[in-house]
Amino acid sequence: MNIGIQQYRRGSRSARLLQVELEKIYPFGRVLRAKPDKARIKINWGSSRVIPNTLIYLNHPQKVKYAIDKRLTFEKLNGKVPVPPFTTDEEEAYNWVTENEWKLVARLKPNGAHGEGIKIIRSVDEFEEAPLYTRFFPRKKEYRVIICGNHIVAYMRKILKPELRERGEGHSEIRNSDRYVFVNLKPEAVQTRGALKEIAFATKEAMELDFCAIDVIKNLQNGQFYVLEVNTAFGLGENNARKMARAIVSLLGETKLKRVLETTKLNSGG
Numbered sequence: 001m002n003i004g005i006q007q008y009r010r011g012s013r014s015a016r017l018l019q020v021e022l023e024k025i026y027p028f029g030r031v032l033r034a035k036p037d038k039a040r041i042k043i044n045w046g047s048s049r050v051i052p053n054t055l056i057y058l059n060h061p062q063k064v065k066y067a068i069d070k071r072l073t074f075e076k077l078n079g080k081v082p083v084p085p086f087t088t089d090e091e092e093a094y095n096w097v098t099e100n101e102w103k104l105v106a107r108l109k110p111n112g113a114h115g116e117g118i119k120i121i122r123s124v125d126e127f128e129e130a131p132l133y134t135r136f137f138p139r140k141k142e143y144r145v146i147i148c149g150n151h152i153v154a155y156m157r158k159i160l161k162p163e164l165r166e167r168g169e170g171h172s173e174i175r176n177s178d179r180y181v182f183v184n185l186k187p188e189a190v191q192t193r194g195a196l197k198e199i200a201f202a203t204k205e206a207m208e209l210d211f212c213a214i215d216v217i218k219n220l221q222n223g224q225f226y227v228l229e230v231n232t233a234f235g236l237g238e239n240n241a242r243k244m245a246r247a248i249v250s251l252l253g254e255t256k257l258k259r260v261l262e263t264t265k266l267n268s269g270g
Helices: 013-025 061-068 070-077 090-098 162-166 190-207 238-252 254-267
Strands: 003-007 041-045 056-058 104-107 118-121 132-135 139-148 151-160 180-184 211-219 225-231
Touching (some): 003 013, 013 041, 061 070, 061 190, 070 132, 070 190, 070 225, 090 104, 090 132, 139 238, 190 211, 190 225, 211 238
Parallel strands (some): 041 056
Antiparallel strands (some): 104 118, 104 132, 139 211
């Protein structure tokens, strides 16, 4: 039975790498990316569109929509994993700035990616209307955990691009992909890995996803970890694409696939 990789946009490099690695190890059929509609098993790479006649969905589009919209993400996670204080109420956010003297992150585009639509509000003069506000925390470090089923695919840390560091440039308040990259977290960071693992499993369960990449900061002031974002389409290098493919095949499970194949064969009269 074929697998289709359903992309949120055509031409995703990570989806292509994942396809290449899955083709090496998936034993029950082809791996389709250009025409995922023709496959009964779908790996949903960040899309909220439901394709009918799908037997197995990894990351159902109805669940993915909660990760795409950051307002829905924070509402889903609130009380289950640590997230920064957030509000969709403009008056409440204004009071945070005037009374609490908090610095805020205004998310002008709640479904934006790569830092799109983010504005830092440092004072009343910079305040503006936005559909979502979160408290800005000075961050000590920022991490990403890739999780698939019961497997942690990668622990990563966000760093300033080496060429910028060599030029003597410092950190910025908005850490987007123009200036920052993820590198693997060292194995000896045992305590950090343990904390991130616990957060990753709790986040995946709260979001009801099969796989995701979770962005986490460590607050500079109190050392607390906070989830900032849950990604259902994320960057993969060759090594992590290979590990991701293995985790997906494991998640699908040979027994589960056999049941589907046997049911399909019986229904077709074969």
